[in-house]
Amino acid sequence: MKSLAPLFILLAVHTNIYATTYPPLLANTLDGQTISSQGQVTYLKFWATWCAYCMEEMPLLEQSYQQANAGYHVISVNIGFNQSKRSITNYLKKHDYQFPTVFDSDGSITRQYAVLGTPQHILLDSSGNELYRSALFTDELASKLTKLQGRK
Known part of the structure; x- marks a missing residue:
């Protein structure tokens, strides 16, 4: 039984994630x-x-927003660290990004979702359960979003 303890700990941590x-x-x-x-x-x-990675991925975020239809909702959250609403608004306008953006000036949203760095991508189901999380826009995330497009 003692040798199974690490396995149970691993399963508990994996399940919690x-x-x-x-x-x-x-x-x-x-x-x-x-x-x-x-x-x-x-x-x-x-x-x-x-x-830099965030900026590189912004066109993918816009594409995801444009293709979402009714399948999923896109929310962009600027973490607000060393930034201003004006600079963020100017950046979004300059690149003609249409996705809704929240400015997390006090870091409360970033803390709520346990974000430790940027970029961070989180996919939630309609009950708020985390379906997927990654630091970069991955092929797996793209596949999950494609499957959701047009779903109601």
């Missing part, structure tokens, strides 16, 4: 609209303008 459930995100976007993840499959991307 995939059983994460978050409360709904309710926030105001940069343009003043209220946005919520409640009851919707939601793709969250946490980013910053000083993050």
